[in-house]
Amino acid sequence: MDPLSADWLGICRRIVGVQRELFAQTPGIAERTEYEGVGEGGDHSLVIDRRCEDAVFAELEKLAADGAAFTAISEERGEVAFGGGTARVVIDPIDGSLNTRRTLPAHSLSIAVASGDSMADVEFGYVYDFGAGEEFAARRGGGAELDGSRVEAAADAEKLELLGVESAAPGLMRPLDEALDGDVFRLRVIGSIAITASYVAAGRLDAMLSLRPCRSVDIAAAQLIAREAGAAVAFGDLPAEEVGLGLDARFPIAAAAGERSLATIRRSTGPQV
Numbered sequence: 001m002d003p004l005s006a007d008w009l010g011i012c013r014r015i016v017g018v019q020r021e022l023f024a025q026t027p028g029i030a031e032r033t034e035y036e037g038v039g040e041g042g043d044h045s046l047v048i049d050r051r052c053e054d055a056v057f058a059e060l061e062k063l064a065a066d067g068a069a070f071t072a073i074s075e076e077r078g079e080v081a082f083g084g085g086t087a088r089v090v091i092d093p094i095d096g097s098l099n100t101r102r103t104l105p106a107h108s109l110s111i112a113v114a115s116g117d118s119m120a121d122v123e124f125g126y127v128y129d130f131g132a133g134e135e136f137a138a139r140r141g142g143g144a145e146l147d148g149s150r151v152e153a154a155a156d157a158e159k160l161e162l163l164g165v166e167s168a169a170p171g172l173m174r175p176l177d178e179a180l181d182g183d184v185f186r187l188r189v190i191g192s193i194a195i196t197a198s199y200v201a202a203g204r205l206d207a208m209l210s211l212r213p214c215r216s217v218d219i220a221a222a223q224l225i226a227r228e229a230g231a232a233v234a235f236g237d238l239p240a241e242e243v244g245l246g247l248d249a250r251f252p253i254a255a256a257a258g259e260r261s262l263a264t265i266r267r268s269t270g271p272q273v
Contacts, residue, residue: 001063001066001067001068002068003063003068003069003070003085003087003089003113004087004113004115004123004124006063006068006113008111008113008124008126009126009137011059011063012109012111012126012128012137013135014059015055015056015059015109015111016109016128016130016135018055018058019052019055019093019109019130020130022048022051022052022055023048023100023130026048027103028103029101029102029103032046032048032100032101032103033046033101034046034047034048035047036049036050045076046097046100046101048094048100048101049075049076049093049094049097050076052093052094052109053074053075053076053077053091053093055093056074056091056093056109056111057072057074057077057080060072060082060089061082063082064082064083068082068083068087069082069083069084069085069087070082070083070085070087070088070089071084071085071087071088071089072088072089072091073088073089073090073091073216073217073245073246073247074090074091074092074093074217074247075091075092075093075215075217075247076093078247079246079247086115086116086117087113087114087115088112088113088114088115088116088117088121088245089111089112089113089114090110090111090112090113090114090122090216090217090220090221090245091110091111091112091217092108092109092110092111092194092217092218093109094107094108094109095107095108095109095110095127095192095193095194095195095217095218096108096190096191096192096194096195098191099191099192104131104191105130105131105132106129106131106132106190106191106192106195107129107130107131107191107192107195108127108128108129108130108192108194108195108198109126109127109128109130110126110127110194110217110218110220110221110222111125111126111221112124112125112126112220112221112224112245113125114220114245117244117245117246118240118241118242118243118244118245119216119220119223119235119240119241119243119244119245120239120240120241120243121245122140122220122221122223122224122245123139123140123224124137124138124139124140124224125137125138125220125221125222125223125224125225125228126221127194127195127198127221127222127225129192129195129198134146134147135147135148136151136198136201136202136222136225137225138201138224138225138227138228138229139228140224140228141228142228143228143229144201144225144226144228144229146198146201146202151201151202151203151229152203152229152230153200153201153202153203153226153229153230153231153256153257153258154200154203154204154205154206154257154261155257155258156256156257156258156259156260156261157206157257157258157260157261158183158260158261158263158264159183159184159185159264160183160184160185160206160207160256160261160264160265161184161185161186161206162184162185162186162187162188162204162205162206163180163184163186163187163188163205163206163207163208163209163265164187164188164189164190164196164197164199164200164205164207164208164209165187165188165189165208165209165210165211166189166190166191166192166193166196166208166209166210166211167193167210167211167212167214168189168211169211169212172211172212173211176211176269179269180269183264184264188205193208193210193214193218193219193222193253194218194219194221194222195222196208196222197219197222197223197225197226197233197253197255198222198225198226200226200229200231200255200256200257201222201225201226201228201229201231201255202229203229203257206256206257206261207254207255207256207257207261207262207264207265208254208255208256209252209253209254209255209265209269210252210253210254213250213251213252214250214251214252214253215247215249215250216243216244216245216246216247216249217247218253219253220245222255223240223253223255226255230257230258231255231256231257231258232255232256232257232258232259232261232262233253233254233255234252234253234254234255234262234266235251235252235253236251236252238251254266254269
């Protein structure tokens, strides 16, 4: 079975159903603040992270049992081979773990399916926003959708009304505020890279950037959704073909309504995006 032809939308929706039940079973901050070692991505792992990842791998194991060969790349387990092959499934079971732990609603499931090892090879992207109950999805060459309806990025412009900022540590925000003064009207900090980039795809934000280098699991799905909606995506100075999907990859990320909007972000923040 070719893993790229699998019913990924159905697979993702089943995972969402299981994860929604897990969140309902652990509604409080104390219940969600139970740690369980360190994941392969280097972060301290919450029990809820592991349980959400288990829901993903239960579906992947079924797919492999049907004869599909692929390698899963996940924040907690790292790289797991299911029969080898060139296909990659890039997973962030919870993008926005701090929001999840503090019971802030903006956190997401992010799953990307790729035919090879780079961002340019991503064929399917899926982001589910648990706070809003919204589903973003895209297939390469097929456009981007929000809850089944096509979406497009906002109009490209040099002046931005809303910019989404991620990895927004105060020390990193201070120089950004000054650099963007006059070019951006308002900043928004959502707390999930995947959701923020998907909001660019839907025209809700004019642009987004992460103030720290990003991992593949955070952005692999959403960067396809953004590009399929007509947005421009930049990985620093690297072309998408040179941005790897491995868990050890770290790179700048910015997305904007178009090249003019992206140029405003890059001009103000420097070469890191």
